[in-house]
Amino acid sequence: MLRAGLGAGAAAFAVAASGRARADDASPPADPDWSQSLGPGVGDRVYGHPSHFEADAIRRTVPWLTASPESSISFTPLQYQQGIITPSGLFFERYHAGRPTVDPAQHRLMIHGMVDRPLLFTMDDIKRFPSESRIHFIECPANGGMEWRAPQLNSLQFTHGMISCAEWTGVKLSTLLQEAGIKPTAKWVLAEGADGAHMARSLPLEKCLDDVLVVYGQNGEALRPEQGYPLRLVVPGWQGNVNIKWVRRLQLGDAPWFTREETSKYTELMKDGKARGFTWPIYAKSVITFPCPEMPVKGPGMYEIRGLAWSGLGKIKQVDVSLDGGVNWVRARLQGPVLPKALTKFTLEWRWDGRPALLQSRAMDETGFVQPTISELRAVRGSNGVYNNNSIQTWQVKPDGSVFNVQLA
Amino acid sequence: MSSLHRLIAAAAMCLPLGVATAAEPPKYGLGTTPTAAQIAGWDIAVRPDGQGLPDGHGSVKDGDELFANNCAACHGTFGEGAGRYPRLAGEGKLTGDRPEQTVQTYWPFATTLFDYINRAMPFPSPHVLPPEQVYAITAYVLNFNGLVDDNFVADRNTLPMVKMPNRDGFIWTDPRPDTHDTACMTNCRAPADVKVAQTAEGKNLTPRTTGPLDTALPQ
Numbered sequence: 363m364l365r366a367g368l369g370a371g372a373a374a375f376a377v378a379a380s381g382r383a384r385a386d387d388a389s390p391p392a393d394p395d396w397s398q399s400l401g402p403g404v405g406d407r408v409y410g411h412p413s414h415f416e417a418d419a420i421r422r423t424v425p426w427l428t429a430s431p432e433s434s435i436s437f438t439p440l441q442y443q444q445g446i447i448t449p450s451g452l453f454f455e456r457y458h459a460g461r462p463t464v465d466p467a468q469h470r471l472m473i474h475g476m477v478d479r480p481l482l483f484t485m486d487d488i489k490r491f492p493s494e495s496r497i498h499f500i501e502c503p504a505n506g507g508m509e510w511r512a513p514q515l516n517s518l519q520f521t522h523g524m525i526s527c528a529e530w531t532g533v534k535l536s537t538l539l540q541e542a543g544i545k546p547t548a549k550w551v552l553a554e555g556a557d558g559a560h561m562a563r564s565l566p567l568e569k570c571l572d573d574v575l576v577v578y579g580q581n582g583e584a585l586r587p588e589q590g591y592p593l594r595l596v597v598p599g600w601q602g603n604v605n606i607k608w609v610r611r612l613q614l615g616d617a618p619w620f621t622r623e624e625t626s627k628y629t630e631l632m633k634d635g636k637a638r639g640f641t642w643p644i645y646a647k648s649v650i651t652f653p654c655p656e657m658p659v660k661g662p663g664m665y666e667i668r669g670l671a672w673s674g675l676g677k678i679k680q681v682d683v684s685l686d687g688g689v690n691w692v693r694a695r696l697q698g699p700v701l702p703k704a705l706t707k708f709t710l711e712w713r714w715d716g717r718p719a720l721l722q723s724r725a726m727d728e729t730g731f732v733q734p735t736i737s738e739l740r741a742v743r744g745s746n747g748v749y750n751n752n753s754i755q756t757w758q759v760k761p762d763g764s765v766f767n768v769q770l771a
Numbered sequence: 772m773s774s775l776h777r778l779i780a781a782a783a784m785c786l787p788l789g790v791a792t793a794a795e796p797p798k799y800g801l802g803t804t805p806t807a808a809q810i811a812g813w814d815i816a817v818r819p820d821g822q823g824l825p826d827g828h829g830s831v832k833d834g835d836e837l838f839a840n841n842c843a844a845c846h847g848t849f850g851e852g853a854g855r856y857p858r859l860a861g862e863g864k865l866t867g868d869r870p871e872q873t874v875q876t877y878w879p880f881a882t883t884l885f886d887y888i889n890r891a892m893p894f895p896s897p898h899v900l901p902p903e904q905v906y907a908i909t910a911y912v913l914n915f916n917g918l919v920d921d922n923f924v925a926d927r928n929t930l931p932m933v934k935m936p937n938r939d940g941f942i943w944t945d946p947r948p949d950t951h952d953t954a955c956m957t958n959c960r961a962p963a964d965v966k967v968a969q970t971a972e973g974k975n976l977t978p979r980t981t982g983p984l985d986t987a988l989p990q
Contacts, residue, residue: 418981425978425986429845429855433894439980459897474810478794481802482809490801513971517980541801543794552816558897560890562816611813619816619823620880622887629941631872635865637937641945655971656980682954687965691956720965726954734950742949746870750947758967771968 411451416442421452424520427508432460433559435502437523440649440670441656446497446705448526450581455588456502456524456602458623459558464608466592469556471538471576475614478543485578485592491533491541494575496598497704499672501525501644503601503628506751510740513767518654521755521767525672527705528589530596531579536571539614548614552621553595556610563604564618565597569642573598576609599674599703600642601749603628633744644674646733647752648681648708648725659763662716669694671706673727678706680726685712687720687756687770688735694723702728719759720770736769815898817886824885824927827902831923834911837904841893849915850874860915865940875916879941881933885909885925906930 388394412419419442428434436455438448455461466485474480505524508514515521539551544567551570555561565574575596578585585591590607597604603623618624618640630638648671653659671678677700682691694708708723725733736753758768817823839848845856850873852858861873870876874884889905891897900908910925918933971977979985 420984422978422980422984423986425988426976429857430894441980459891459894472805472810472813474805474814479797480805480810482805483802487801491799512969514974514976516971516974516977519980520977537799540795541797541799543797554813554816558891558894560815560898562890613814613816615818615822617818617820619818619886620883621816622883622891625879625883625941626872626877626887631865631870631877633866635870635940637865637877637941638946639941639943641947643945643947645947655977680954682956686962689958689960689962689965691954691959693956720967724954731948732950732952732954734952738950738952745868758970767971768967769969771964771966 412449418442419452421455422519422523424508424515433458435504435524437519438526439519439656440523440525440651441518441654443651443670446527446670446699446701446707447581448528448705450528450583450586450589453526453528453580453586453589454502454524457557457559458561461587462557462608463587464556464592469592469608469610471593471610471612473538473542473612473614475552475612476545476548476616477539477614478545481538481542483538488533488538488576488593489578491537493531494534495529495531495579496575496596497527497529497699497701498596498598499525499527499644499703499705500596500602500605501647501672501674502603503641503644503749506753507748509736509753509767509769510745510747510751513769516655516767518649518651518656522649524602525705527672528580529582530575530577532575532577532593532596535574535576535595535612538576539567539570539612542614544614547616550615550618552611552613552615552619553604553606553609554611554613555590555606556608561603561606561623562619562621563606563623564621565604567614569597569600597642599644599676601628601644604642628749630743630747630749632747638747641750642674644672645750645752646673646675646678646725646727646731647671648678648723648733649755650683650721650723650757653721653759653763653765654757655765655767658765659714659759661763662714665712665714667694667710667712667721669708669723671696671708671723671725672704673725673729673731674703675731676728677702678708678725679728679730681706681708682724682726683708683710684722684724685719688722688754691724714759716761718761720768721757721759722754724754737771815886815890817882817889819880819882819931821882821927821931824882824930825902826927827906828924828926829903829905829907829910830925831907831910831914831919831921833904834907834909834914837900837908838911841900841904842908845894850912859912862917865937873916874912875918875936877937877940879935879938881909881913881918881930881935884912885930888912
């Protein structure tokens with residue numbers, strides 16, 4: 363009856379409205395179609411998704427980067443990110459053997475090695491421990507890795523999109539390790555995934571007892587399969603690959619294991635032929651997300667320069683923006699919350715006069731570390747390192763408003 | 772598992788209980804105690820000192836055929852690589868532009884090779900080969916990299932003894948910060964020095980960033 367009544371009312375309204383002006387756009391005085399009709403009701407979308415007008419905002423890949431999609435990476439569209447939280451469906455993916463489908467009822471986490479009591483947990487067990495929610499970014503250390511020799515990709519998404527930020531919910535790893543009882547001789551923890559790569563990294567026990575979480579929640583719901591459902595490590599501020607996804611085993615020992623992912627990969631070859639290993643923390647970094655190559659400027663006038671800054675060593679203290687390629691800098695406004703080891707949004711009002719500009723942002727974290735230029739990093743490390751490129755990004759704005767990824771002399 | 776091994780495993784399991792008086796009792800009492808067999812089944816990590824290497828052995832000769840059947844499609848018959856899959860063999864310096872980072876030139880430990888092949892290979896169906904076959908493939912990869920001779924047999928004693936050329940090529944203590952900037956605000960560099968040195972414009976390497984996912988390779 364209610365439904366029929368609504369339908370009849372709508373029909374009557376449509377007749378009454380038929381005399382009103384309609385127009386191709388929704389500017390006044392016209393009433394557009396969506397203002398003169400009923401939309402779908404509740405239950406039409408039992409799990410919501412973005413407007414179909416936002417179809418460009420998707421994770422994208424660089425097909426020439428890797429040999430196969432199962433051991434590869436997709437990039438978060440930072441040009442569309444509003445605020446500091448990355449929507450779960452846009453969180454960048456990095457797989458070493460594809461995305462496994464793990465049944466939470468069958469999944470187990472085993473803690474063993476140098477402990478008083480080896481323990482085997484179900485997901486129900488894990489969720490009974492005291493819970494904690496925190497906002498942290500995760501960045502692949504290869505973010506910007508294609509840009510060491512020269513700018514290659516004319517895109518914010520592809521130069522910086524190996525980073526995302528979420529609210530994570532889980533249990534402190536220290537709580538689980540103390541439940542097992544840590545032997546005094548233990549110094550290292552091997553974390554291992556249930557994926558086909560059995561992805562494994564050695565972590566110092568000190569970090570594990572400091573702020574590492576074993577998480578089952580992401581942005582208010584269960585962890586996404588892409589991010590390790592049903593259980594992953596979050597190692598705040600440290601390079602992405604140590605945040606082991608689909609985590610199933612933690613082994614305590616007195617020395618690191620030197621797995622393939624911490625020797626052959628995720629090490630940095632310096633110009634003198636030596637390699638750096640165990641370079642875990644992400645150092646301070648920032649990027650302007652508007653304007654950028656995907657989001658050009660549309661004519662002279664007022665704009666808000668927007669961007670994101672982050673540091674794996676703590677909070678962002680300040681971000682400066684240059685419009686002239688680093689000659690002069692202006693302090694940007696930090697938008698709260700400013701959280702440790704999380705994305706921080708910054709803004710700066712900008713009146714563009716239509717002349718060429720070289721936009722840069724430069725982050726400083728609470729340790730006082732200041733983000734370097736690519737020239738400085740190359741001078742110290744060379745160009746073979748692949749990882750940990752935290753250099754200042756330069757966006758060239760041309761008189762027509764188009765934006766290009768450039769590096770300065 | 773032999774009865775002797777069962778006995779050792781059982782003894783190892785009892786050990787924590789024997790010293791429980793010295794340890795903190797569990798606070799939450801959650802979880803169960805894994806059996807020795809459960810631990811052994813998942814405990815696959817191998818260290819450079821050989822800890823974690825299983826029983827068994829495998830020869831270069833046996834590895835030749837196993838590699839051809841299980842690995843060569845992606846890595847080439849002699850580890851030269853196929854398509855964009857990783858090259859395993861190759862010599863040269865680690866300096867200069869784009870040096871080859873192979874098992875011979877880069878990997879610091881032979882034990883890591885066993886660990887990785889065992890845990891993650893063959894790529895489409897990982898962790899299915901028995902230890903004997905993993906040992907044999909490890910021996911063969913070391914052999915075509917010129918690191919062991921044709922008669923080499925890999926086992927838990929011989930693998931840790933293989934001296935890898937880049938064994939001492941790594942710095943395991945993070946030397947950062949390795950740049951030391953200050954937040955200069957005005958006249959930080961001469962305006963005349965500010966020049967665009969390189970640009971991504973016109974390189975045609977950037978996939979499309981609008982519309983459906985771009986899967987095309989650049990021409």
